[in-house]
Amino acid sequence: MEIYTDLSQIQKPFPRACVTIGNFDGVHIGHQILFAEVMGRAFRSKGTSVVVTFDPHPLKVLRPEGIKLISTLEQKKELIAQAGIDVLLIIPFDRQFATTTAQDFVDRILVDTIGVSELVVGYDYAFGKGRQGNIDFLREQGRLKGFPVTVVEAHYENGMLVSSTKIRELVAEGRMQDVRQLLGRCYQIRGTVQRGKQRGGPVVGFPTANLQLNEEDLCPKRGVYVTQVVYDGKMYGGVSNIGYNPTFGDSTLVAETHIFDFSKDIYGKSIKLNLLQHLRGEKKFSGPSELAAQIRQDIESAHQVLEEVRRERILSCEDG
Numbered sequence: 001m002e003i004y005t006d007l008s009q010i011q012k013p014f015p016r017a018c019v020t021i022g023n024f025d026g027v028h029i030g031h032q033i034l035f036a037e038v039m040g041r042a043f044r045s046k047g048t049s050v051v052v053t054f055d056p057h058p059l060k061v062l063r064p065e066g067i068k069l070i071s072t073l074e075q076k077k078e079l080i081a082q083a084g085i086d087v088l089l090i091i092p093f094d095r096q097f098a099t100t101t102a103q104d105f106v107d108r109i110l111v112d113t114i115g116v117s118e119l120v121v122g123y124d125y126a127f128g129k130g131r132q133g134n135i136d137f138l139r140e141q142g143r144l145k146g147f148p149v150t151v152v153e154a155h156y157e158n159g160m161l162v163s164s165t166k167i168r169e170l171v172a173e174g175r176m177q178d179v180r181q182l183l184g185r186c187y188q189i190r191g192t193v194q195r196g197k198q199r200g201g202p203v204v205g206f207p208t209a210n211l212q213l214n215e216e217d218l219c220p221k222r223g224v225y226v227t228q229v230v231y232d233g234k235m236y237g238g239v240s241n242i243g244y245n246p247t248f249g250d251s252t253l254v255a256e257t258h259i260f261d262f263s264k265d266i267y268g269k270s271i272k273l274n275l276l277q278h279l280r281g282e283k284k285f286s287g288p289s290e291l292a293a294q295i296r297q298d299i300e301s302a303h304q305v306l307e308e309v310r311r312e313r314i315l316s317c318e319d320g
Contacts (some may be wrong), residue, residue, distance in 0.1 A: 013115020016047025026070035102128025174221030
């Protein structure tokens with residue numbers, strides 16, 4: 001996948017560009033359906049599939065307190081590349097760009113720079129100053145300028161509308177099985193392992209890899225989760241406590257993960273946590289002994305969940 005991070009980097013329009021535009025936070029199943037439509041149309045016309053997005057998310061600029069993102073820009077790039085898109089254009093978004101009218105966006109960016117030959121958008125998409133670039137506007141522009149506009153309708157999974165807004169709600173509620181249905185994968189936390197209070201192994205008996213979390217970011221419901229830990233291209237089972245560790249009176253929000261069958265020194269290394277299931281809420285225990293007893297129960301429960309996930313994967317492969 002070719003990635004452009006500024007309009008000036010595009011030297012000439014792309015051949016028969018089939019384009020979609022959006023923020024694509026989370027790159028959920030609904031977004032993946034959009035991408036599949038774009039790629040199918042590009043394939044049939046022997047053209048180029050193009051995704052246009054923005055960084056930072058427009059609401060981070062226009063309403064900084066108003067949105068917590070599901071995915072980082074790094075994750076978004078990875079997921080769009082995995083979808084099979086040819087070109088990703090990431091337009092820098094600031095208050096000056098926010099003044100761009102819908103007409104100017106179509107003329108200057110879609111037509112002149114990208115060379116749109118087909119446009120695919122979601123059912124609720126709108127862009128440009130005052131969100132003037134709605135579906136009716138785009139269809140009229142397509143009629144005038146010669147590019148058909150395809151609108152992909154809303155998608156539901158088990159009665160739930162697949163949307164970034166819904167996914168944020170589910171993450172905050174700790175409903176990771178539902179999140180997985182809407183994302184098409186597990187919700188993931190990434191970070192660099194930091195040195196904590198060194199209590200996990202010596203005091204409690206269960207060493208942990210600690211990731212410091214930012215309270216301004218989207219954080220799952222506090223408590224203990226069954227996790228898959230991805231490190232150095234391998235996946236391990238684990239249990240993670242997301243919270244403040246009230247037993248020891250800590251005040252920093254962290255994800256503390258005990259990784260099963262793992263003994264490597266990974267301080268300063270990057271890991272990824274796939275959150276599979278919320279086991280219980282965060283609780284203050286009387287001391288290390290009571291906490292250790294609960295962790296042993298959590299580990300037993302986690303092994304059961306991980307085995308169920310493994311069986312599901314095997315069955316899905318057999319069905320395929």
